[in-house]
Amino acid sequence: MNEKYLECGKIVGTHGVRGAVRMTSLCDSAEVLASLRRMYKKTASGFREYKVREAFVHKAAAIVSFDEVTDLDGAVLLKDTVMYADRDDIPREEGSYFISDLIGLSVTDNENGEVYGTLSEVISPAGRDIYVVKKPDGGEFMIPCVPEFIIRIAPEEKAVYVRLIDGMLN
Numbered sequence: 001m002n003e004k005y006l007e008c009g010k011i012v013g014t015h016g017v018r019g020a021v022r023m024t025s026l027c028d029s030a031e032v033l034a035s036l037r038r039m040y041k042k043t044a045s046g047f048r049e050y051k052v053r054e055a056f057v058h059k060a061a062a063i064v065s066f067d068e069v070t071d072l073d074g075a076v077l078l079k080d081t082v083m084y085a086d087r088d089d090i091p092r093e094e095g096s097y098f099i100s101d102l103i104g105l106s107v108t109d110n111e112n113g114e115v116y117g118t119l120s121e122v123i124s125p126a127g128r129d130i131y132v133v134k135k136p137d138g139g140e141f142m143i144p145c146v147p148e149f150i151i152r153i154a155p156e157e158k159a160v161y162v163r164l165i166d167g168m169l170n
Contacts, residue, residue, distance in 0.1 A: 018065070035055075116164070143164070
């Protein structure tokens with residue numbers, strides 16, 4: 001089952017004295033993070049909603065003011081907090097997927113149906129996604145997320161269909 005709340009950003013500092021916070025984005029971009037109208041803080045009893053009063057991008061970070069935080073002291077208390085968004089509130093393009101929905105999918109040869117393993121992680125060095133695949137024998141290999149290798153992503157089939165080249169499994 002897809003989780004309702006997804007990590008969207010981490011509060012890394014304060015901005016000014018009126019309670020605004022500086023956040024690094026865990027979304028596709030700081031612009032996506034700044035477009036959210038509400039975020040959630042995970043608590044022992046569930047998720048607490050924070051309404052976004054104002055948000056904008058500044059130097060690759062999002063500067064966010066919440067209705068619930070009105071002064072510097074309140075903003076300081078939120079430092080190092082990971083905030084969440086309702087998956088339905090996160091804008092995304094047609095055919096895009098949340099990484100959390102891809103983890104655990106089988107990685108399957110598009111031509112012959114051979115299952116190479118399970119997608120265990122998505123890393124993004126230099127801004128390009130790379131799928132880390134855990135093989136049944138415990139080893140792992142990586143696949144660049146480009147159309148030459150990733151043929152089709154089918155969450156409804158619990159599979160990512162790929163075309164590998166010689167040596168990629170090593």
